[in-house]
Amino acid sequence: MRRIIIRVSNLVAGMFILLATLNIYLSGYEVIIGAFLAGLIASYREEKASISICMAIASVLLFYLVMTAYYYLLNPYGVMVMFKTGPLLYVPIVVSIIAAFCGGLIGSVLYPRLKTGSP
Amino acid sequence: MSNRVVLAKVLVGVVILLLLFGAVNMVSILQKVINPVLGPLGVIPVSGSMNIDILVPYLEGDVIVKYDNTGIPYIEASSPKDLYLVFGFIQAKDRLFQMDLMRRYALGRLSELFGPDFIETDKHFKVIGLHRAAGESYNAIVSNSSFKDLLTYMLAYTEGVNLFIEYAKERHALPPEYYLLGAEPEPWTPVDSLAIGRLISWGLAGGTQDLQLLSFLEANGYEALLELDLLNASLNLPILSSFSVSSKVLAHTSYAAPPNTLDSLKELIRVFEENEMLIRRITGLAMSNNWVVSGKITDTGYPLLANDPHLSLQAPPVWYEAELIFKGRTTVFGVTFPGIPFIIIGRNTHVAWGFTNVGADVLDFYYYKWNGERYLYNGMWLEPKRVHEDINVNNNGVLETIPFTVNITVHGPLYEYKGIKYAMQWTGHLPTLELVAFYYYNFAEDIYDMINGARYFSVPAQNLVAADDKGNILYYPAGLYPIRGNRPVITIGDIEIPNMGFLPFNGSAGEGEWISFIPFEDIPHAINPEEGFVATANNRLVPSDYPYYLGWRWADRYRYERIASLIQETLAEKGRISIEDMMHIQRDIHSLSADYLLPMMLQLVNRASLTEDAVQALNLLSGWDREMNSGQVAPSIYVAWLYNLHRGLWGDEAEKAGVGVGLIPMETTEYYLRMAIDNSLPISYTRWIGGDIRILLANALNEAINQLKSEFGDDVDNWRWGNVLRYRIKHPVGDILSWLNYPEYDGQGGLYTVCVAGFNPEKMPYIVGGASSIRYIANLQPAGENSLWGYIVLPGGNSGNPFNKHYYDQLETWVNRGYYEIIMVGSLSELQDFDYMLVFRGGG
Numbered sequence: 001m002r003r004i005i006i007r008v009s010n011l012v013a014g015m016f017i018l019l020a021t022l023n024i025y026l027s028g029y030e031v032i033i034g035a036f037l038a039g040l041i042a043s044y045r046e047e048k049a050s051i052s053i054c055m056a057i058a059s060v061l062l063f064y065l066v067m068t069a070y071y072y073l074l075n076p077y078g079v080m081v082m083f084k085t086g087p088l089l090y091v092p093i094v095v096s097i098i099a100a101f102c103g104g105l106i107g108s109v110l111y112p113r114l115k116t117g118s119p
Numbered sequence: 120m121s122n123r124v125v126l127a128k129v130l131v132g133v134v135i136l137l138l139l140f141g142a143v144n145m146v147s148i149l150q151k152v153i154n155p156v157l158g159p160l161g162v163i164p165v166s167g168s169m170n171i172d173i174l175v176p177y178l179e180g181d182v183i184v185k186y187d188n189t190g191i192p193y194i195e196a197s198s199p200k201d202l203y204l205v206f207g208f209i210q211a212k213d214r215l216f217q218m219d220l221m222r223r224y225a226l227g228r229l230s231e232l233f234g235p236d237f238i239e240t241d242k243h244f245k246v247i248g249l250h251r252a253a254g255e256s257y258n259a260i261v262s263n264s265s266f267k268d269l270l271t272y273m274l275a276y277t278e279g280v281n282l283f284i285e286y287a288k289e290r291h292a293l294p295p296e297y298y299l300l301g302a303e304p305e306p307w308t309p310v311d312s313l314a315i316g317r318l319i320s321w322g323l324a325g326g327t328q329d330l331q332l333l334s335f336l337e338a339n340g341y342e343a344l345l346e347l348d349l350l351n352a353s354l355n356l357p358i359l360s361s362f363s364v365s366s367k368v369l370a371h372t373s374y375a376a377p378p379n380t381l382d383s384l385k386e387l388i389r390v391f392e393e394n395e396m397l398i399r400r401i402t403g404l405a406m407s408n409n410w411v412v413s414g415k416i417t418d419t420g421y422p423l424l425a426n427d428p429h430l431s432l433q434a435p436p437v438w439y440e441a442e443l444i445f446k447g448r449t450t451v452f453g454v455t456f457p458g459i460p461f462i463i464i465g466r467n468t469h470v471a472w473g474f475t476n477v478g479a480d481v482l483d484f485y486y487y488k489w490n491g492e493r494y495l496y497n498g499m500w501l502e503p504k505r506v507h508e509d510i511n512v513n514n515n516g517v518l519e520t521i522p523f524t525v526n527i528t529v530h531g532p533l534y535e536y537k538g539i540k541y542a543m544q545w546t547g548h549l550p551t552l553e554l555v556a557f558y559y560y561n562f563a564e565d566i567y568d569m570i571n572g573a574r575y576f577s578v579p580a581q582n583l584v585a586a587d588d589k590g591n592i593l594y595y596p597a598g599l600y601p602i603r604g605n606r607p608v609i610t611i612g613d614i615e616i617p618n619m620g621f622l623p624f625n626g627s628a629g630e631g632e633w634i635s636f637i638p639f640e641d642i643p644h645a646i647n648p649e650e651g652f653v654a655t656a657n658n659r660l661v662p663s664d665y666p667y668y669l670g671w672r673w674a675d676r677y678r679y680e681r682i683a684s685l686i687q688e689t690l691a692e693k694g695r696i697s698i699e700d701m702m703h704i705q706r707d708i709h710s711l712s713a714d715y716l717l718p719m720m721l722q723l724v725n726r727a728s729l730t731e732d733a734v735q736a737l738n739l740l741s742g743w744d745r746e747m748n749s750g751q752v753a754p755s756i757y758v759a760w761l762y763n764l765h766r767g768l769w770g771d772e773a774e775k776a777g778v779g780v781g782l783i784p785m786e787t788t789e790y791y792l793r794m795a796i797d798n799s800l801p802i803s804y805t806r807w808i809g810g811d812i813r814i815l816l817a818n819a820l821n822e823a824i825n826q827l828k829s830e831f832g833d834d835v836d837n838w839r840w841g842n843v844l845r846y847r848i849k850h851p852v853g854d855i856l857s858w859l860n861y862p863e864y865d866g867q868g869g870l871y872t873v874c875v876a877g878f879n880p881e882k883m884p885y886i887v888g889g890a891s892s893i894r895y896i897a898n899l900q901p902a903g904e905n906s907l908w909g910y911i912v913l914p915g916g917n918s919g920n921p922f923n924k925h926y927y928d929q930l931e932t933w934v935n936r937g938y939y940e941i942i943m944v945g946s947l948s949e950l951q952d953f954d955y956m957l958v959f960r961g962g963g
Contacts, residue, residue: 032139049128078922084858099139102132109128 006045007055014042014059015066018096035060035096039103040110049108056104060096175204175282178961184209185953189939190917190925195444195947202443203272203460205959207279207307208286214439214457214919215283216294218315219304220851221458224397225249225314230512232302238512238521243394245508246525246532248548249321253313255550269558273309276460280307294920296852301516307458313554315458320547322402323476323579326395327388328672329484330541331778333622334384337376338776341611346804347769347787349671350616354786355659356676356683358582358594362643362661374607374618375625377486379539385777387536403431403889404877406674407475408705410654410682411584411592413647414899418695422586422899425701426464426473427891429875434850434861434927435919437892438464440911442943443561450943451561452908454893457919461557464895466909468943470563471897472585475655477596479580480619480670481546483603483633485530485626489540495627496529503528530626542626544633546599551577556597566593566646573597574639582655588901594653595644596660600637600669605630619668637667654682656873675785677711677871684711685873701896702910704873706936712785712871713745713757719792720760720816728817732824736760747872749841749865756838758869759823762880764788767815768808785871830883841865844876844885846934848915861915861927864934874936890914894938902945910938 014037021034039056046052072079082089182196182205192209196202211218223229227244229237260266260273284304287293297303336343344350377384407428414421430437438454443462445451453465464473487494493502503526510521526533530542552575559572565587573583573595580598606617607630618624624631643661645653657674685704689696721741726734736756743753765788766780773780794800795812808815831837844866850859866887868876877889897909914933918925932939944950 032136036136075922075924077924081858081922081926085856086858095139098135102136102139105128105132109125 010042010044010055011059011062013044014038014040014056014100015063017041018060018063019067031092031096032099035099036103038063039100040107041103042100043104043107043111045111046104046108047112049105052108052111053101053104056100056107057097060093060100064093173208173286173957174960176961177278178204178959180961182959182961183947184957184959185947185950186955186957187942187950187953189440189929190923190954191440191442192917193442193444193944193947193950193953195446197446199268199445199448200271200275201959201961202445204275204279204282206441206443206460207276207281208283208959209279209441209957210439210455210457211280211283211307212287213917214435215280215287215304216296217435217919218280218307218311218458221315221318221401221456222311224401225253225318226311227508227510229397230510231518232300232513234513234515238510239390240394240397241510242523243391245510245523246534247321247543248506248525248527248532249317250310250314251506252548252550253310253317256313256317256552256554257310259550259552260554266552266555269555270309272558273312273460273554276312277307277309295922299852299856312459315456316553317547318398319402319456320553320579321545322398323405323478324482324545324547325478325480325672326482327391328782329480329482329620329622330384330388330391331776331782332671333376334381334388335772335776335778335782336622337381337384339772341609342803343772343807344609344616345611345614346801346807347783348790349783349787350621351663352659352671352673352784352786354676354790355673356680357659357661358596358653358655358679359643359645359648359661362665364641364666374609374622377541377623377625379486381776383537383539387534387539387541388777390536391534400431400433400888401437403437403892404429404875405476405478406657406875406877406889408654408656408678408682408873408875409473409475409582409584410652410686410704411473411586411594412686412696412701413586413592413651414590416651416690416696418697419898419900421588421590421901422471422592423696423698423701424466424471424473424584424586424592424897424899425705425895426475426584427705427874427894428464428474429877429889430892431889432846432848432887432892432914434848434853434859434915435917436913436915438913440913440917444944444947446946449562450945452941452943454895454911454913459554459557461554461561463557464893466897466941466943467561467563468588468902468945470560470565470569470585470587471899471909472560472563472569472583473895473897474581474583475657477580477582477598477660478657478670478672478674479596479598479600480621480668480672481578481580481599481601483530483544483601483620483631484541484623485528485544485631486541486623487528487625488627494528497629501529503533528626541623545578546580546601547578549577549599551575551599553577563587565589566591569593570595582657582660584653584655586897586899588899590899591647592653593644593646594648594655596642596655597639598642600642600667601633602635602637602667603631604634605632607631619671621671637669641667652686654679654686656682673784675712675871677715677785678873678875681707681709681711681873698896698898698907698910702938705891705894705896707873708747708868710745710747710754710757710869710872712761712789712869713743716761716785716789716792717743717745717757719789719796720764723792723795723813724816724820725811725813726817728814728821730821730824732828733817733820736820736824747840747867747869747876749839749844749867751840752835752838754840754869755827755843756820756823758843758880758885759826759883760820761785761788763819763822763826764816767819768812771809772807826883841867843883844869844878844887846890846914847886848930850921859921861930864930867936891933894933894936896938897941902943908941908943911941912938 018034018038021030042055042059043052179198227241409426411424442452451467453462493500506525528542530544556572556576569585576597577599585593656679658679659673747754769783846864848861853860868874878885895911916925916927
């Protein structure tokens with residue numbers, strides 16, 4: 001149970017990191033940095049690389065799901081148009097998934113070392 | 120985990136991240152467009168209860184804007200200056216990219232945004248000089264103290280546009296097209312608004328018609344003027360049956376064609392028209408319908424007015440709808456071109472008005488004798504005035520400047536191509552004051568105010584129809600119509616035809632000098648005509664005994680005749696006309712051209728030369744009710760057959776001249792068919808046909824059937840008109856980003872129906888390029904007695920933002936020939952049903 005709570009918290013934290021970085025400035029960098037950080041946060045204290053990466057990607061997908069749902073409530077028409085934009089929509093999502101993957105991968109290396117204190 | 124594995128994982132992660140940074144450019148553009156937190160989605164207010172406060176210190180008081188459920192803004196203010204400021208903001212909010220694109224066309228600055236492919240187009244427009252003309256008009260307004268209020272409102276509007284640009288930049292909420300192109304809008308100026316007006320005027324000016332006619336005559340013989348009925352247009356019908364003025368007689372000399380080779384002339388025409396393609400995408404057919412009916416013959420006892428201008432179909436639409444509520448003064452509703460502060464077509468509380476293009480000949484071409492860089496004029500060798508108009512070009516993100524010089528003679532800018540030079544003299548090059556006219560129209564209280572405003576309306580000459588709630592109706596084709604002196608004469612046999620302006624003039628010999636303009640009172644017009652109505656559809660204005668020259672190229676009469684006959688039939692049947700009758704007329708898709716031409720074609724066609732499929736097609740056509748609706752097959756066969764016939768008759772001659780076969784009116788084809796039916800075709804005329812017209816008809820029909828089969832298959836059901844004629848409305852960058860385009864629909868109507876559909880008949884499917892850019896009907900019952908102000912519909916939506924639900928929410932209604940009711944209020948508190956509200960708070 002505790003593990004589940006930690007994982008959910010990590011997912012949500014990762015999601016908010018991405019939200020925060022996207023609000024700072026609109027360039028391509030913050031999507032990559034934000035998703036990387038989200039992946040890093042979401043994979044906190046995971047030791048297995050596969051779970052680490054899954055958590056990282058899941059946090060980014062959770063972000064897009066929540067934002068899409070929120071904006072669908074506000075402007076359903078605009079959001080449906082977004083889905084027609086093809087690569088305009090998919091490329092940032094794919095890029096952020098890959099960035100999150102990197103965050104999860106590095107997290108899976110980093111956290112066990114922080115835990116054990118080994119160099 | 121071994122160190123190697125750790126290192127490998129870290130390296131992989133870092134390398135992938137670095138590779139992603141390489142994609143940052145694309146991601147940054149893309150996510151600005153679709154970022155759900157900021158970006159264009161951020162400027163779409165939520166519906167219903169959300170208010171957005173925008174503080175504008177230099178407003179005198181608060182200005183409130185409510186958007187109704189079709190995206191039309193209703194703007195209310197006590198101060199007109201405040202209202203126009205906010206109107207600028209709102210127009211920019213909804214259509215900034217379109218405004219920017221139109222000014223770039225006009226200013227010759229497309230290459231700055233779109234790169235080197237547009238250099239020639241920019242050079243073209245730098246030569247034409249719309250920006251120079253707009254600048255001179257602006258100076259004329261600034262220097263005249265009686266236009267002080269107008270100037271104040273223009274400046275306020277400009278301020279509002281710039282306020283939006285800054286507001287949107289701060290919030291990364293510019294229109295998505297800017298992020299996709301990696302560009303930013305420059306500040307707006309009052310000259311930009313005037314330049315957009317000039318751009319539209321230029322699109323309605325006729326282009327190279329005179330040069331095309333010259334090329335046709337040089338290639339095929341000047342007899343064409345008479346034998347193809349090009350000047351007399353004897354089948355055309357006039358708007359007014361008569362109009363008297365004292366006649367004028369002017370001196371003449373003999374006509375001599377310019378010393379160019381035909382090939383070089385054809386090349387110049389081709390290049391000129393190619394560079395005009397973008398403006399044609401705005402002005403579409405450059406035609407329209409309008410009519411006004413007196414209260415003497417309406418069911419309410421008050422006038423009714425209808426207008427549908429036939430400009431292009433594009434995303435977003437050419438027009439922008441708005442309602443401007445001047446508290447305590449008047450309410451103005453209608454449409455304008457984005458970038459212009461006044462309502463162009465519409466109504467206020469007391470008066471309604473609409474326009475069609477006259478098609479007047481207000482653009483002349485002059486050639487000269489040259490000695491090096493100097494031209495001969497008035498016995499003297501003169502140097503053209505040289506104006507430096509450098510062109511900035513975006514070369515992969517780097518702005519480069521190309522030097523360019525425009526040469527201007529006494530007549531106007533010189534259009535030069537491979538040694539051929541023509542100066543262009545156009546009424547639009549003068550410092551004209553159309554904005555003053557629209558200012559009058561917007562605040563007019565009766566048709567006499569409209570007439571006073573029309574005195575300022577110079578270019579393009581427009582058939583103005585208007586009506587007021589006192590019961591008056593008006594027709595005034597206001598504009599500047601040049602009176603030319605020293606017109607050379609073309610002699611054909613023993614007939615002499617003066618070149619009134621339809622062919623180029625020898626500038627060195629002093630031909631065609633503009634002496635003056637037709638006096639305003641002598642322009643044919645009508646106030647409360649006896650017939651009780653006036654209709655215009657780009658047909659000729661008056662019979663040929665009118666002493667002044669207005670033009671030579673009129674639209675074929677079919678739309679006009681159909682409107683007039685429907686009005687007369689309705690009166691005969693019901694005694695009175697209602698607003699529903701007006702809608703019925705505006706929606707009409709009956710082909711009057713088919714009524715005239717098809718029986719003759721069916722009678723004359725040589726059936727022995729027809730294929731089996733073509734014979735079956737004849738049976739289909741014989742039973743056709745002449746309705747151009749999307750479900751029928753007969754319209755497809757008729758249109759293809761008619762066009763093939765027209766091309767078969769005149770195509771060789773047109774090709775020899777390097778012009779389109781559309782230079783020859785369809786009335787000329789009708790003229791020849793009539794003579795063939797009567798067996799009255801003169802021998803000398805038969806050379807134009809190039810064979811037996813009966814065989815020509817058969818070949819044209821066989822070819823039509825083959826075209827339909829080749830494009831749509833053997834199943835005749837697939838040939839239905841709605842499959843052949845398509846509404847495929849595109850955004851300017853819609854070829855690259857197809858999601859910006861509107862959905863596609865079946866088309867209906869045709870080139871000659873009242874509810875028009877203009878298309879290029881060279882290629883199937885026929886894509887409608889020009890049609891009713893609005894359909895608008897006004898009811899002039901006075902406020903108080905009246906709960907119905909009228910109807911209107913756009914072929915798209917009022918918002919230019921593709922993420923906004925009003926991007927094309929009116930399109931289906933327009934396709935189905937439906938309407939939305941016009942709501943006019945004296946105060947915004949009366950508008951209870953609205954989507955959302957913006958409050959602009961003044962600083963006091």
